[in-house]
Amino acid sequence: MIDLKRLRTEAEYRSGIERKRVRSGLVEEVLAVDAEHRALLARVEELRGRQNAASKAIGKAAPDQRAAKIAEAGVLKDELMALEPSLSEVEARVRELALQVPNPADASVPDGGEGDGEVVRVIGGEPPAPALDHAAFAEAMGFVNTEKAVEMSGSRFAYLMREAVMVELALVAWVLGQVGAQGFVPVMPPVLVREHAMEEAGFFPTDRQQVYEVDEGALFIVGTSEVPLSALHRGEILDADALPLRYAGFSSSFRREAGTYGKDTRGIFRVHQFDKVEMFVFASPETSAEEHERILAIEEAIVSALGLPYRVVNIAAGDLGAASAKKFDIEVWLPSEGRYRELTSCSNYHEFSARRLGIRTRGEGGTQLVHTLNGTACAVGRMLVFLFEHYQDGGAFIVPDVLRSFTGFERVEPRNS
């Protein structure tokens, strides 16, 4: 949720929103309805004040004067009742519109849309394509079965099988250890949440079409453990000394991938269900930018330890999600496609989601909203895609060094060939 007060008083705040490709006229509309709301609120409050005073007077009045005073207060009540429905109607409109307004882009975010991100750095080379691309290799090795999964569940589902399962689990265990060493508390959260959790995390209403709905709309399946992690301190006033609070959620993630027909149909690059270790941080506003860099550094350390060539991109304003004020993607070189593809991303939400969640700290001048940040420690399935290409040796698969103590094997030979 944006700060309406800042929207109407700070030009920079407003331009940060407008840099994010918002529906034209939305900002003007919000401001107009907000003004209407405040004007009406003043009238209603004035009436309520008089009504409150009149009611109090009845309690103190002598018994023989009560009847007259009750009649008097009744008139005020009727006036109020005539006005209040329009107030709640305007309130609902402000809220509905404000929910559609994205978090303003940070000043350090470049202008433009998809493809206009700023490449911050490039690490590693651009090795040539292996004999088989990730999908063909995974199938040849018996690591992935999409055919039967598609019959059973539909496109973009897959069975992960054999040694690949052990590599998947090794990645999870290793990554949780890495982030644990950085102070992130491991969490396995519920993946079914109520609607308000989706809204407060910043996903509803804007990304509703990406989310699976179950139990007749009572519950929604999360597309990232960011949602249940964000709710971990819902409604709390946190001790400033306790910040930053860092969590690492491990869960399956589910995405409808609406509007991606025909994109990334090979293998398990883009699927409806995948496992992910996600970092989530509640930070003070003063340190959130620093914390963002820290999360990025951890992501880079993980990709580097796996020996993958990558680049860091500062995502352009028009390509940011609604809740994000700033986002870094790590894109890893995918040899078969001869280009960098997104593996992780980390965002600073500033106080956008904290406002909806009601998460604050106590400072000198009262309470202030915390900042929330999130970042992918490891999107496991997507990571496998890159490993399947970068760790081919002849027809065999080599287990990355750092995972070997978890898998118990170093190499998987080609099957029946």
Added chain:
RNA sequence: GGAGGGAUGACUGAGUGGCCGAAAGUGCUCGCCUGCUAAGCGAGUAGGGGGUGUUUAUCCUCCUCGAGGGUUCAAAUCCCUCUCCCUCCGCCA
């Protein structure tokens, strides 16, 4: 699945229609006192919106006692719905 009890400020907990945004205690903050510590004494201590503005001051005002709705001139208190917690019974691991 059935029956009953409950949800109040950072915490414990009183409060069945007006004198209640709310007793008391704990905690915390400040001051006093005590040679130190402990104890004692006094004061203060919820969140949010709007207006004003000398713009993290002051002041005015409205809302909030799990959430939403209703009754009433007036609701923490009465009624309805929902969410959650507890106890007992049943069922199942």
